[in-house]
Amino acid sequence: MEHTHNPSILHQTQNLVSKSVSIKLLIIGFIVVILLIPQSMTLNLIQERQTRMEEAEEEVSGKWSRAQTLAGPFLGVPFYQTKQTETGGQTQTTKELSTAYFFPEDLDITANLDAQELHRGIFDVVVYSGDLELKAKFKPLALSKLNLQPEQMLWDQAALYLRLSDLRGIGENPQIELNGSTLAAEPFSDGRTQLQGLQVPLQLDSANLGFDFSGKLKVKGSKEFLVAPVGKTTQMQLSGNWPSPSFQGEFLPKSRELNEESFSSQWKVLHFNRPFGQEFLGGIPAVEGSAFGLSLKLPADQYQQSVRTSKYAVLIIILSFLSLFLMEIFTKKRIHPLQYTLIGFSLVLYYTLLIALSEQLGFPLAYLLASTATVGLLAGYAKSLFGDLKTTGLFAGILGLFYTFIFVIVKQQEYALLIGSIGLFIALATTMFISRKIDWYKS
Structure with missing residues (x-):
């Protein structure tokens, strides 16, 4: 079978x-x-x-200083505003305290950033320290645009303000001069608006004359450096030792030079280019939204x-x-x-x-x-x-x-x-x- x-x-x-x-x-x-x-x-x-x-970058930035945005200088002058109210057939007159703010006519900023890499484990984080020189020219205050009279102003309580994102980034005592006279700066923090920076108390003359401001700052930060164009004409010359800056913000530089070791850039922003004016009552707008500058990034993110x-x-x-x-x-x-x-x-x-x-x-x-x-x-x-x-x-x-x-x-x-x-x-x-x-x- x-x-x-x-x-x-x-x-x-x-x-x-x-x-x-x-x-x-x-x-x-x-x-x-x-x-x-x-x-x-x-x-x-x-x-x-x-x-x-990103966590390593956040940890290093938190200890060094975070990204910096500079807004200022601008002038704040308190004033009394008279109000009349009717109560029970009687007229009562009260005075309310408020503040008028004025931006400079011209603002020139020169900044040089010294960038370096810090290491956290296997990760690298870019930080910088910078020397800033600011020059601003304030014209006589345009009180009429705010419907204010000179006698309403508290000239002896005026102050200059420099807003800065992270006060820990201030390396040394700022050098502030007004019409050639040296003034002392103090830190300020506004809990209501969550804004902080430096203020310089002033004794202004009721004659409402203009003045020239100059200041020198040593600032530390990480990753970004931005400036708000608070001047009617704002110019900035920014240079540094980083080969691959990334220009950020609302305005690109009008000229730039890049090489393998450093960069140099120049901006010029006019008041026609920004969405705010020169005089304000009670507060100022969010000028940081119009800031410009650069970020210092590593050449390649693996x-x-x-x-x-x-x-x-x-x-x-x-x-x-x-x-x-x-x-x-x-x-x-x-x-x-x-x-x-x-x-x-x-x-x-x-x-x-x-x-x-x-x-x-x-x-x-x-x-x-x-x-x-x-x-x-x-x-x-x-x-x-x-x-x-x-x-x-x-x-x-x-x-x-x-x-x-x-x-x-x-x-x-x-x-x-x-x-x-x-x-x-x-x-x-x-x-x-x-x-x-x-x-x-x-x-």
Whole structure:
């Protein structure tokens, strides 16, 4: 009696998978979807590390001094305002105390920032100390614009104000001069408006003459330095030793010079350019909203670049799997789905390696090392799959080209869409050209 051998269901399934192109493609697609899970975990890891960096920056800034915004000098003069009220048929006259504020006609600021990097663990934080020189010219006060009379003003209770974001940033006693006479400055803090800074008590003359102000400050801060344009004409010359400043605020400098070691910039803002005037009753508007200046950032944020790189992970996995699949078709070497999965996990693990190295070495060198290590690992694994150096070298070259392509996209942010679109078009055209003679049904 002759017995026939019936293959098991598992064996039949394996034969079907190895011979059916359609099923193999479906399985590869399923593997790509599964790899999205660890890839999303990688993005979460980058965000977590970026949060830790921000916490380190906040801790260092809190101890050194936070970002500084300077608003001033401006003049405040108290006055009595008479009000009449009718009570029980009788007229009562009361006096209410208020303050009128006046901005300078001209404000010239010269500032030089000495930036440095402080370290908190593996993280770097940019801080600065600066020498500021301020010159302001106040014209006779335009009381008529506020419907005020000279006899209403309490000239002996006037004060000059310099608002500053963080008083801890004042390094030494300010040097304040008014018409050549040295005056003492005192700190002030307004709990109602949450504003703080320096005030200089004045003894003004009822003749309402103008005066010239000059002051020198040593200020510390971190990351940003901004100035509010309180002068009817505000000019600032700002320089420093940082090679990559980012100009911020409502106004860009009219001229700038940048080199590998320092920067120099100049602003000029007219009262036509800002949304407030020169005289105010009871308080002044939020002039900080019109501030301008710069932020001192590190030349490259490795976490931002790592996030952008990891967003192309799916593209790298799909293109790598497509290359493997075409090589499988042409070489007749069958690659098991588990081997595709291992290759996919190594492509995902690349991003964890990139993050860890970039924290220590910077993004460009980390990208080179992580890419070289991953391409080398997969080239060695491909050698065991295909068996010959020519196919292995081709696969390694394709991977190297992919990683070079992604690096160019990440670095050329302005042209990322253009470069990416052209690159993908070339990849698709190449795939169509290579696979044009494949008999997919026969395969």
